[in-house]
Amino acid sequence: MKIALDAMGSDARPAPDVEGAVMAAREFGLTIILVGDENKIKAELAKHNTTGLDLPIVHTPTEIEMTEHVDAVKSKKDASLNVAVKLVKQNQADAFVTMGNSGAAMAAALLGLGRIKGIERPAFAAVIPSGDAHVLLLDIGANAEVKPEYLYQFALMGSIYANKVMGVANPRIALLSNGEEEGKGTLVVRDAFALIKQSKLNFIGNAEGRHILRAFADVIVSDGFAGNVMVKTMEGTAETLIEFIKTEIKKRPLAVLGALLAKPAFDALKHRLDYAEIGGAPVLGVDGVTIIGHGRSNAKAVKNAIRVAKRAVEGNMLEAIRNGLQ
Amino acid sequence: MKIALDAMGSDARPAPDVEGAVMAAREFGLTIILVGDENKIKAELAKHNTTGLDLPIVHTPTEIEMTEHVDAVKSKKDASLNVAVKLVKQNQADAFVTMGNSGAAMAAALLGLGRIKGIERPAFAAVIPSGDAHVLLLDIGANAEVKPEYLYQFALMGSIYANKVMGVANPRIALLSNGEEEGKGTLVVRDAFALIKQSKLNFIGNAEGRHILRAFADVIVSDGFAGNVMVKTMEGTAETLIEFIKTEIKKRPLAVLGALLAKPAFDALKHRLDYAEIGGAPVLGVDGVTIIGHGRSNAKAVKNAIRVAKRAVEGNMLEAIRNGLQ
Numbered sequence: 134m135k136i137a138l139d140a141m142g143s144d145a146r147p148a149p150d151v152e153g154a155v156m157a158a159r160e161f162g163l164t165i166i167l168v169g170d171e172n173k174i175k176a177e178l179a180k181h182n183t184t185g186l187d188l189p190i191v192h193t194p195t196e197i198e199m200t201e202h203v204d205a206v207k208s209k210k211d212a213s214l215n216v217a218v219k220l221v222k223q224n225q226a227d228a229f230v231t232m233g234n235s236g237a238a239m240a241a242a243l244l245g246l247g248r249i250k251g252i253e254r255p256a257f258a259a260v261i262p263s264g265d266a267h268v269l270l271l272d273i274g275a276n277a278e279v280k281p282e283y284l285y286q287f288a289l290m291g292s293i294y295a296n297k298v299m300g301v302a303n304p305r306i307a308l309l310s311n312g313e314e315e316g317k318g319t320l321v322v323r324d325a326f327a328l329i330k331q332s333k334l335n336f337i338g339n340a341e342g343r344h345i346l347r348a349f350a351d352v353i354v355s356d357g358f359a360g361n362v363m364v365k366t367m368e369g370t371a372e373t374l375i376e377f378i379k380t381e382i383k384k385r386p387l388a389v390l391g392a393l394l395a396k397p398a399f400d401a402l403k404h405r406l407d408y409a410e411i412g413g414a415p416v417l418g419v420d421g422v423t424i425i426g427h428g429r430s431n432a433k434a435v436k437n438a439i440r441v442a443k444r445a446v447e448g449n450m451l452e453a454i455r456n457g458l459q
Numbered sequence: 460m461k462i463a464l465d466a467m468g469s470d471a472r473p474a475p476d477v478e479g480a481v482m483a484a485r486e487f488g489l490t491i492i493l494v495g496d497e498n499k500i501k502a503e504l505a506k507h508n509t510t511g512l513d514l515p516i517v518h519t520p521t522e523i524e525m526t527e528h529v530d531a532v533k534s535k536k537d538a539s540l541n542v543a544v545k546l547v548k549q550n551q552a553d554a555f556v557t558m559g560n561s562g563a564a565m566a567a568a569l570l571g572l573g574r575i576k577g578i579e580r581p582a583f584a585a586v587i588p589s590g591d592a593h594v595l596l597l598d599i600g601a602n603a604e605v606k607p608e609y610l611y612q613f614a615l616m617g618s619i620y621a622n623k624v625m626g627v628a629n630p631r632i633a634l635l636s637n638g639e640e641e642g643k644g645t646l647v648v649r650d651a652f653a654l655i656k657q658s659k660l661n662f663i664g665n666a667e668g669r670h671i672l673r674a675f676a677d678v679i680v681s682d683g684f685a686g687n688v689m690v691k692t693m694e695g696t697a698e699t700l701i702e703f704i705k706t707e708i709k710k711r712p713l714a715v716l717g718a719l720l721a722k723p724a725f726d727a728l729k730h731r732l733d734y735a736e737i738g739g740a741p742v743l744g745v746d747g748v749t750i751i752g753h754g755r756s757n758a759k760a761v762k763n764a765i766r767v768a769k770r771a772v773e774g775n776m777l778e779a780i781r782n783g784l785q
Contacts (some may be wrong), residue, residue, distance in 0.1 A: 182677030311687035342691030361637035381724035394717025398707035
């Protein structure tokens with residue numbers, strides 16, 4: 134299996150990207166095609182033992198910055214993102230992975246790979262640690278406005294992803310709304326409720342914001358507006374609370390001692406919330422495996438994003454979505 | 460000033476409701492009309508020193524349960540909620556306060572008091588501790604679907620509430636969206652952005668979910684769907700994280716000792732997140748001061764909800780909204 138990695142993706146590029154690729158090539162026995170500035174990539178590769186690993190480089194003269202407008206995807210045809218996507222399109226790679234600008238990555242995937250036939254709108258997902266498991270939340274921003282049919286297709290693709298990639302046997306699907314009871318929500322949400330309910334999916338009804346970390350469902354389906362609000366509110370709340378506790382502890386000498394003693398408990402929390410364990414989340418509905426990680430990814434996160442891509446390829450995710458539409 | 464308190468509101472009714480009323484009557488020198496089961500209210504009053512306080516009782520034979528459908532507002536005309544609203548309608552009280560079923564309370568206020576002339580849709584707000592201040596988030600569930608004009612009116616009412624009741628000099632107004640940049644969001648949000656921008660309000664642009672606890676704005680305006688998702692995601696995330704830390708600490712003897720030493724730091728967090736300090740949030744746009752608190756309110760929360768009502772009356776909030784519409 135060959136994975137095309139945009140080596141110029143992460144905030145600290147290409148160091149974590151290249152190190153993660155080295156780790157993934159060794160651990161999973163994959164070919165990782167490193168797409169980006171050849172000199173910079175070679176300098177990073179020289180820092181690691183790459184004996185016996187297959188890490189070809191495809192040089193690109195430019196890249197798309199984290200803050201650049203999505204239009205850069207069209208104007209910078211030879212940017213690392215676009216070239217990595219092209220490798221998938223031309224069947225020179227089985228999947229595309231990047232830690233870069235997620236708006237640009239989605240656009241590059243959609244423009245370069247197209248939609249799976251029958252899919253109305255691709256969706257961008259987040260994988261969130263929830264209870265002892267994970268929940269797949271989609272869409273988190275690709276589609277601010279949706280139709281009931283789009284939400285149904287998000288449910289279908291989310292169910293397939295949870296099954297094929299996350300390893301959930303019979304994924305429980307919930308629909309994000311402003312109340313648990315059937316009949317809550319906008320007209321679009323209520324119509325989507327009816328559509329999903331009459332499908333073969335394992336639909337468990339509406340989810341609310343409070344369910345996000347409760348392992349309430351395996352997949353939560355939303356329009357990209359409320360889904361974006363949900364995931365950012367969760368991240369913001371967690372970060373703010375942890376900062377606040379740290380600040381309050383630092384004010385008090387005895388509390389500092391206490392925090393040292395309690396450190397293993399906090400480390401457990403940190404581990405649970407550690408994005409690097411998850412690695413990346415998919416763009417579902419484009420005609421090629423596309424996995425996007427956080428800009429602030431470290432090497433472990435890059436490695437795990439590559440693992441996610443590997444599972445999607447091994448699980449024939451694209452084929453399963455095509456079949457699911459029939 | 461006279462406040463009509465639904466004494467049968469809180470989960471532990473009427474004990475915290477009555478005790479909170481006693482505290483408020485003494486601290487603020489108000490008349491609190493206790494609406495509910497006379498015998499139960501008298502039994503609670505007997506537990507407190509009420510010498511010199513004005514705490515008349517209006518007996519009602521029935522009440523609306525926390526889990527009852529909102530239709531109960533129409534079928535139970537003599538429920539404590541409806542009777543308390545009626546006292547405001549008939550100018551026998553200056554404000555209506557309840558810890559009860561918030562859907563029913565909103566419906567009772569809307570049916571019993573009507574809308575302020577010119578207001579398209581009333582909105583239900585939440586007051587959230589944010590940084591060293593508070594943020595007013597509205598709507599959090601009264602209107603799953605909105606028009607740009609509704610969002611503009613929410614911004615206007617929120618600005619007036621933040622000024623008159625929360626004491627903010629020139630409230631900063633933000634619009635909830637799926638990105639900070641102008642142009643992000645649904646068509647409705649983008650049109651609302653233009654409307655609010657050209658108004659005299661102190662508009663600072665779009666807010667994202669991650670801003671909720673960051674004192675980014677004094678007022679965040681949203682439709683009732685995304686606003687509901689936001690407030691519930693925040694509450695759910697905070698509760699889950701705190702539970703998780705507690706569970707992990709309990710697993711480790713040294714961490715238990717550490718947690719004891721760090722307790723003052725956690726108490727500071729608890730204080731900051733303590734709903735009882737806030738008391739209640741308004742239904743804005745109905746033609747009467749209406750304050751709704753959490754079902755799980757204690758006496759302090761009830762007292763503070765009454766204080767919120769007092770400030771709204773003293774600040775001539777309703778008059779300010781009427782004037783703001785001109």
